[in-house]
Amino acid sequence: MTDRSLGKRLGALAGGLLFGASAAFAPVQAADQELLNSSYDIARELFSAYNQQFAEHWKEKTGQTVDINQSHGGSSKQAQAIIQGLRADVVTYNQVTDVDILHERGNLIPEDWRQRLPNASSPYYSTMAFLVREGNPKNIQNWDDLARDDVSSILPNPKTSGNGRYSYLAALGYAQKAFDGDEAKIDQFLKTLLGNVAVYDTGGRGATTTFIERGIGDVLLTFESEVNNIVAQNPESGYQVVVPKTSFLAEFPVTWIDRNVERNGTEGLAKNYLEYLYxxxxxxxxxxxxxxxxxxxxxxxFADRFPDLELLPIEEIAGDWETAMSVHFAPGGKLDQLQRR
Structure with a gap:
């Protein structure tokens, strides 16, 4: 890693941001180009592997070496860091609103950024799932089990984590169907479910650490990808994956940051980095x-790895992301109201 990206792009934010290098390889000399990817909390392993693969592709295509750095955290906090001055070239987030805000508050990208890449600029997607302990002793099978008196759950904070917002909205979508739109019953269900959360970590990886290393909770709520990766990495643990039949369509939006790539001289590299994801x-x-x-x-x-599910889009649950954010996650909104004791 060279000093240029750390000094030039982090600036005053360096002290407060969790910044981890994910260089494609350990170069003997400075790379020809550098790139900074601001990403969500649990994407470290994915982009560590992807960065190496892309660097090899870029070397073969152009003859140039590239040093790719990563900044990871709750996606909302990552977006705020960019607005405050972090000169990331690209973002690979887990919620559309955390990209939208880069236009709305920073004018760093155009309003129509979703139209620049296929699938509304979401190269992959996931849904929400449960990780339970060996033998699933509480027999947790669906969202309604999370509202039982004997179940304690771990959930990333929906205020700071797209991961947490997705779980909240998935539970809301389940309740809307289960209670046929009865608002009182829906609210009571969500209030009980949220009351059973033992720890609200700021991001998905923090929640995983709380569940795995600290041993807190009966069930971890996180992405299907994360729970399957945990089981694969801990075969001796006995952890089990439970994927509810009805859940939320979790998109993973990406874009290059127009203002930053112009200043950094990385526009072509940044676009290729994201296009290669497809x-x-x-x-x-x-x-x-x-x-x-x-x-x-x-x-x-990979068909045998992913069960068929009913994945509810944001439009079916809350109308659109703007409504979801203002109604549920804004200060004093539905989430705050349901969490009041």
Missing amino acids: TEEAQRLIAGFNYRVHNETVKAE
Whole structure:
């Protein structure tokens, strides 16, 4: 890693931001180009592997070496860091609103950024799932089990984590169907479910640490990809994955930051970095990390890994993201009201 990206792009934010280098390889001399990817909390392993694959592709394509750095955290906090001056070239987030805010509050990207790449600029997607302890002693099978008196859960804070917002909205979507739109019953269900949360970590990886290393809670609520990765990495643990039949469509939006790539001189590199996510080779790598992908060939190869589900889009649950944010997650909104004791 060179000093240029750390000094030039972090500036005054360096002291407060969790910043981890994910260099494609350890170069003997400075790379020809550098790139900074601001990403969500639990994407470290995925982009560590992807960065190496892309660097090899870029070297073969252009003859140039590239040093790719990563900044990870709750996606909302990551977006705020960019607005405050972090000169990331690209973002790979887990919620549309955390990209929208880069236009709305920073004018760093155009309003129509979702139209610049396929699938509304979401190269892969996932849903929410449960990780339970060996033998599933509480027999947790669906969202309604999370509202039982004997169940304690771990959930990232929906105020700071797209991961947490997705879980909240998935539970809301389940309740809307289960209680046929009865607002009083829906609110009581969510109030009980939220009351059973033992720890609200700021991001998804913090929640995983609380559940795995601290041993707190009966169930971890996080992305399907994360729970499957945990089981794969801890085969001796006995952890089990439970995927509810009805859940939320979790998109993973990406974009280059126009103002930053112009200043950094990385526009072509940044666009290629994101476009490569849609290639068959990259989609296969992404599916290997248990994310659902759009490429039909790769989908067929990994079909046995991903059960058929009813994935509810934001439009079906809350109308749109703007409404969801203002009604549920704004200060004094529904989330705050339901969490009051």
